Amino acid sequence: MSKNLVVVESPAKAKTIEKFLGPDYQVMSSFGHIRDLAEKGIGIDFENNYKPLYVVSTDKKKVVAELKKAAKAAETVWLASDEDREGEAIAWHLFDELKLDKKNTKRIVFHEITKDAILSAIEHPREIDDNLVDAQQARRILDRIVGFELSPVLWRKVKPSLSAGRVQSVAVRLIVEREREINQFVAESAYRVSAVLNTVDINGNPVVLKAELQHRFTEKQAALDFLELCKNADFKVEDIVTKPAKKSPAPPFTTSTLQQEASRKLGFSVSQTMRIAQSLYESGKITYMRTDSVNLSDLAINISKAEIKSMAGDKYVKVRRFTTNTKGAQEAHEAIRPTYMNAHTVDGNAQEKKLYDLIWKRTIASQMADAELEKTSIYINCSSNKYQFVATGEVIVFDGFLKVYMESTDDEDVEVEGLLPALKKGEPLTIDEIAAQQRFSQKPPRYSEATLVRKLEELGIGRPSTYAPTITTIQNRTYVEKGDRPADKRDFNVLKLKEGKITDKIKSENTGAEKSKLFPTDIGIVVNDFLTEYFPDILNYNFTAQVEKEFDSIADGKTQWVHSIDKFYKKFHPVVEDTMKNSERQVGERVLGVDPKSGRKLTVKIGRFGPVAQIGTAEEEEKPVFASLRKEQSLESITIEEALELFKLPRQIGTFEEKEMVVAVGRFGPYIRHDGSFYSLPKTEDPMTVTAEKAIEIIGEKREAEKNKLICALGEKGEYQVLNGRFGPYFTFEKNNYKIPKSIDPKTLTAEKCQELVAQQGTTPAKKKGFAKKKK
DNA sequence: CAGTGAGCGAGCTTCCGCTTGACTT
Numbered sequence: 001m002s003k004n005l006v007v008v009e010s011p012a013k014a015k016t017i018e019k020f021l022g023p024d025y026q027v028m029s030s031f032g033h034i035r036d037l038a039e040k041g042i043g044i045d046f047e048n049n050y051k052p053l054y055v056v057s058t059d060k061k062k063v064v065a066e067l068k069k070a071a072k073a074a075e076t077v078w079l080a081s082d083e084d085r086e087g088e089a090i091a092w093h094l095f096d097e098l099k100l101d102k103k104n105t106k107r108i109v110f111h112e113i114t115k116d117a118i119l120s121a122i123e124h125p126r127e128i129d130d131n132l133v134d135a136q137q138a139r140r141i142l143d144r145i146v147g148f149e150l151s152p153v154l155w156r157k158v159k160p161s162l163s164a165g166r167v168q169s170v171a172v173r174l175i176v177e178r179e180r181e182i183n184q185f186v187a188e189s190a191y192r193v194s195a196v197l198n199t200v201d202i203n204g205n206p207v208v209l210k211a212e213l214q215h216r217f218t219e220k221q222a223a224l225d226f227l228e229l230c231k232n233a234d235f236k237v238e239d240i241v242t243k244p245a246k247k248s249p250a251p252p253f254t255t256s257t258l259q260q261e262a263s264r265k266l267g268f269s270v271s272q273t274m275r276i277a278q279s280l281y282e283s284g285k286i287t288y289m290r291t292d293s294v295n296l297s298d299l300a301i302n303i304s305k306a307e308i309k310s311m312a313g314d315k316y317v318k319v320r321r322f323t324t325n326t327k328g329a330q331e332a333h334e335a336i337r338p339t340y341m342n343a344h345t346v347d348g349n350a351q352e353k354k355l356y357d358l359i360w361k362r363t364i365a366s367q368m369a370d371a372e373l374e375k376t377s378i379y380i381n382c383s384s385n386k387y388q389f390v391a392t393g394e395v396i397v398f399d400g401f402l403k404v405y406m407e408s409t410d411d412e413d414v415e416v417e418g419l420l421p422a423l424k425k426g427e428p429l430t431i432d433e434i435a436a437q438q439r440f441s442q443k444p445p446r447y448s449e450a451t452l453v454r455k456l457e458e459l460g461i462g463r464p465s466t467y468a469p470t471i472t473t474i475q476n477r478t479y480v481e482k483g484d485r486p487a488d489k490r491d492f493n494v495l496k497l498k499e500g501k502i503t504d505k506i507k508s509e510n511t512g513a514e515k516s517k518l519f520p521t522d523i524g525i526v527v528n529d530f531l532t533e534y535f536p537d538i539l540n541y542n543f544t545a546q547v548e549k550e551f552d553s554i555a556d557g558k559t560q561w562v563h564s565i566d567k568f569y570k571k572f573h574p575v576v577e578d579t580m581k582n583s584e585r586q587v588g589e590r591v592l593g594v595d596p597k598s599g600r601k602l603t604v605k606i607g608r609f610g611p612v613a614q615i616g617t618a619e620e621e622e623k624p625v626f627a628s629l630r631k632e633q634s635l636e637s638i639t640i641e642e643a644l645e646l647f648k649l650p651r652q653i654g655t656f657e658e659k660e661m662v663v664a665v666g667r668f669g670p671y672i673r674h675d676g677s678f679y680s681l682p683k684t685e686d687p688m689t690v691t692a693e694k695a696i697e698i699i700g701e702k703r704e705a706e707k708n709k710l711i712c713a714l715g716e717k718g719e720y721q722v723l724n725g726r727f728g729p730y731f732t733f734e735k736n737n738y739k740i741p742k743s744i745d746p747k748t749l750t751a752e753k754c755q756e757l758v759a760q761q762g763t764t765p766a767k768k769k770g771f772a773k774k775k776k
Numbered sequence: 777c778a779g780t781g782a783g784c785g786a787g788c789t790t791c792c793g794c795t796t797g798a799c800t801t
Contacts, residue, residue, distance in 0.1 A: 009795060032795025059796090086794055140792075147791020154790085161789045168791085278796085290794090465793055473791095607781055614781080626781050666778035678778050 002026035005074035007067065007094060009081050012282050013113060017080075020115045021122075028070060030081065034060045035093045037140065042148045044141055050565050052141060056097060064097060071098045076106060079128070080121070083109035084330035085555065089136035092128050102127075112297040112334045113287065135555040138564050142166070142547060145569060146538060149576045150531070157579075158527055158586045159606075163477055166544060167462045167470055169531055172479045173539055174455055175447055176520045176528040183637060185443045190216040191223035191436040191495070195389055197235060197380070197429040207421040209429065211380055211389035216439075220493060223436040224504075226385065227497045233384035235429040245373040245394075249365040249401040251294040251322035252335035255464035256457045258289070258359070263450035264408040266354050270449040271468040276355045277336070284339055285346050286359055290464040291333035294322040296363070300334070303341040304367040312403055318369040327460030328548050337363040361405040368401035376420050380429060393420030410451065431497065438493040446517035449482070461544045479524030487513035522611045522635045526588035534579045538572075592640040602643060604635050611635050613643040630665065645688070654692030661695050663687045674699055711746060720754040722746055733758055
């Protein structure tokens, strides 16, 4: 047994450090937190100064037992968890739970996994910082109180199993409010004027110059008037201005920026990026992937320098040290970078290679020289009016970091400016054409997973380890959905002056298409409106920032954590009680108007099975009539006309084989019901207009397909049905499906063999639907 | 798998942050 036991949080880290420290040190991992507030109940003793009830998590029992054993055998225990609030708390929980002795326990920290950093940490041990631990306890307890008191309010007032919390509820709020901005947005248009002009360059060669007018016309008439003025005007080069410009590389990756760039450049989802990064980390190829730091170790900088030098030469090197300006950053780690900067590529699957490439380039670029540009503007005057055209061009004089990496933007239509021809001042130009094009202001874009993370980080809400899980949670609770939005067709006006004539044309464009964006659901909107009304303080975008200040004060020893929590709870809890007692059930009801046929009230609300339209009320003698909203409709935006449409289904469209055919829309979209069977309508058919003839055709097709599906029926009563499925042949028996091993030709299958396979594969092959197994 | 639109109500759901696997589909 070793003389020294070092405990870190991550097993991959443990492995690396063990190599640096030699045989006298055994390095083990705690796998993060080992204890937490009890899962059952709230885990806080309100009668006893908010005393937290900590329990070793079930999945950590084994780890704790092993650590206990190792600690007992060691002469000195080094608690080397991260140097931030959570890390300090982990160290303290270990100290407490492993029943360590202050005399032979040392607390050490390092921000980077390099030999120097670790040896130096060992040289400078300290004690556990109780104030920092208290700040963590306050954070933990506050989050538990908010989450576990707010969620039951939602169960009672909206729907069971919902949840609310300091982070997730604000994330949902961002999405709901963005959606409202989009709904309320009114596009404004203006005429943008661009000219194509002919002239000669300094050598007398003919050249074409594209220039933009420095003014936009809001009225069509003004644009027409302007073109009219240009007809007989003279144009000349008024001025040529050349200015040097610089572009600097972005800092190395943090969790948030990696998620954003991987989304923009590689199309990865936030959780996908983290999964891939985790595997790169575990195989030792990159540093830790959950970090808010942009800092690079000296070692990394030095090797990068050498790499750049040998790749591109000395003048491409520029050592930079970046500092974070992220709210609440704790910087317990380095930035995300390749472990070995000299490895330009790595082994692995395609995704790992791509992500590594991105990380390598970003890191290298961060230590490279600025790109030097030359921006040229050519100003062109028109003899008949005061407006000026300008042609702009950009030339890269020295590429610098652009040699390897350029950060992407979320704007898709950034025009690349190229090189301009060399012109002479005073040179006359003639019109090839001048076009005034109507342009519309853009709706605000919906959040993608990655842009939501950026916004949360900007607000200081959430941590690198929680961005991805938070986004999963708000989708699991059905507050938001990831989806696409098709483009709208929009007409716009183009006025063109060419060969002395002005033409006026309408063109159309597709605009506003969005892919893989976050949309609020009706439940999300109702929950958000309810929470922001009754708990505006918690839902405030600054709430986290405010409590962080409080936690900082605890960490500085200026405030007692119990005092902080007490102050919060005394204010918060009565509001919870009051809301439980006095608020209405929240169904998001909206009155759309009156059904013209019956004269009864038409409303929409969230029903037991989702959003529903309702004609009449429960109090009336005649029962209300219901119709579910379509998937793409929402309570907030549905119109009375659209709602009335819904009541036209189910619709009888005729008879076939003496049985009625009924068209309706179910959970899986529109369908035809006939003689107890269901037939999906293809996307091309509209349930409102589909004819009996078409329906019969669809029924016929499905029957044909069914026929081909059955390969054969085995057994005395044909109880084993061998079928052709999406993944190849399989057979069914008593409503369960069974695989046919590749080694068996389905045609040679016998009833006996089937029986055998049933026995092998079990009678209930994974019938537990949907829910992931609960961890205990 | 394709419907439903209630309350003589069991028992359960839920937070945020720190870490990895163990589970099928």
